[in-house]
Amino acid sequence: MSAPDTMSEMEERLRSALAARAEQVQPEHLAPLAPVVDLRPRWQSPWVLLATAAVVLLVLGVVLQGVGRGPRSDDVAPRPDERVELELPSDVGRDWARNDSDRQPRLDLDGDGRDEKVVFRGEPSPEHDGRYRLETTLSSTGEEAYGIAELGTTIATNVLDPIDADGDGDEELVLYVDDVADGGHPLVFDLRDGLLVQAVAEDPGLLLRGEVPVPGGRTPYYEMVRLHDYWIEGGRLWSSRSVNSYATGNMTIARPRSIVLDTWSWRLTDAGLLEAVEEGCLRDSAEQGRTPCEEGATDDLPTDGDVARTTIGPGEGARFEQGYRYGARVEDGAPPVLVVEGDDGRTIRHDLDVDDPRVSTVQPVSVMSDGASFLVTSASDPSYVRVLAQDGDRLRSLEPVGEVELTNDGSTRTWLTSSGGLVTAVAQDDGTWRTWGWLLLRGGRMTGVPTGTVCFDDPADPSTIRRC
Incomplete structure (x- = not known):
């Protein structure tokens, strides 16, 4: 059989074939989604694109997409040079008890100008170290959206201010993992196809808080560390790391009064990757907090020449x-x-x-x-x-x-x-x-x-x- 003369003829034949096949699909023919999906680039040839669409229609049915709107963060469209493995949450925990003592965040997850309220359900466990189910009702459609978070504890959640990391007008949920081992780190959840999916940090080592050990910096009496921090400002997620390392021991850190930091802001890509964007230098001091660096900024001297002489x-x-x-x-x-x-x-x-x-x-x-x-x-x-x-x-x-x-x-x-x-x-x-x-x-x-x-x-x- 010869190939179609034009792309329009090809699309018309495929559309007719798919419609006929879809009428034969029954509920028992459908299979559940796998819990982990490698989101592959969709920049393929027209033949591969249409073949992929056919498989999606046969397995999931026709998914109605919004018409006449710009792209949002729940439209998964990775670029050709990105390869990010996102873990899609399993639909578990509907019967877990709600933790009403937690602060229930309100944020605009779907970008319609109205806030959603996120409810937390804690997984029962003897040590209170289970998972959380996150669930909400989208104001734009009335549909339920859910996700799964592992925060190390179900005693209480640590909710930070929402961010718009991809600049598309909707907001991402930010939770905090309080981990003594690595100083704690934030988790960012993005609404994608009705799921609250945890974004993948490009460089997790830059998104920590506290004293982070320098490889090879441990001695019998002290350890060299760098000071890390992160914060939310202006609807964006920021992080910093000290330019220099400092010795810590006996619950004391030997750092100057004022130090210089490298900083990053974090951008969410279409593929669900949190990218670190270099933002330059800040100075941090106990008296003034974080301030812009002067030209040629360096740490303060380890001691200021103030000598006790009496x-x-x-x-x-x-x-x-x-x-x-x-x-x-x-x-x-x-x-x-x-x-x-x-x-x-x-x-x-x-x-x-x-x-x-x-x-x-x-x-x-x-x-x-x-x-x-x-x-x-x-x-x-x-x-x-x-x-x-x-x-x-x-x-x-x-x-x-x-x-x-x-x-x-x-x-x-x-x-x-x-x-x-x-x-x-x-x-x-x-x-x-x-x-x-x-x-x-x-x-x-x-x-x-x-x-x-x-x-x-x-x-x-x-x-x-x-x-x-």
Whole structure:
């Protein structure tokens, strides 16, 4: 048989054949949808396109599409260079109990200008770790739409503001997975052919929150991490990651006051892929939050040159008002004795094993804040540096462990800031200095963790610290 002379003749013959075949299809001939579908590109030749349409008509029946509207996010039309595997939700959980304690989000899922209310049904499980069924009634058609979400718990849902990630006028539902292991991440649900389908993140590693470990960055005493975050602003999903990595240990992170972030916004493609779009640099600080970067922006210095210089020696005393309140004095003798008198009536006496002791009037809170603590140096021995910390009814000298020594000499400088941060800087071969901040460990130990690289106008004076 010869091929049709024109495309119109071909379409007319196929239409007649399909109509005749559709009349013979009965309900028992239909099969359920598979739960996982690989959404393949639909940019094929006319013959493949029409053959595919025939299979869809025979299995599903005729699906009526809206006429005279622009494309919406529930029209699955992947581009030729995209290959995204979307997991279509199974129709389960209709009999699961509604969790009415959850906040039921209202958002315009179908783009008709009216909000839908999404209801959550929790899967019964002994540990409350089952799935959620998401269900709603579309205001545009009155039809039910549903989806399945795994949030790690069915005790309560974490609903974020809706977004319009594809810019088509309808909104996507955003839920939050609170996961201690990876810091938590958002899940985006898009309405597609009557289903609430979870979008696939192009790079999930950029859509996290919290301290994310750097591969190979774990040591016996600390771990290097990058700071990640995400947020919703202006109806869009955003995320950030610190340009630099920072050391964390003993529930403390050694980061500068202000840091620089790389940022992305997230765009939903027709294929259901969440793409990360680079948005440049932001500066993040505890005082001002996220602000635009200045030209050539870098992290703040690991320490600002603020040095605690006041000390007491034999025959002198001082008051300490931060946290545990106490007075301290140094009694002259052989050896000199540090006497601590707490406001709770407790008195501690500790022999100082150095001549000409000098005790800082600032408490080294970065290594000890629960009780009395002291930084002790010597006027006659510049290399002598000790940290004393209260342990019950006595003071003990904390043992330095790790990669850096607690000393003060030609190649190593150690000082205390006025806010109680203990800092050591170690000279490098290129003339720069690597800084370390000291953290408390269990068992009467402390360790230095890396905080950055700096230079000094005068290495003997820590207040002359500057960028290199």
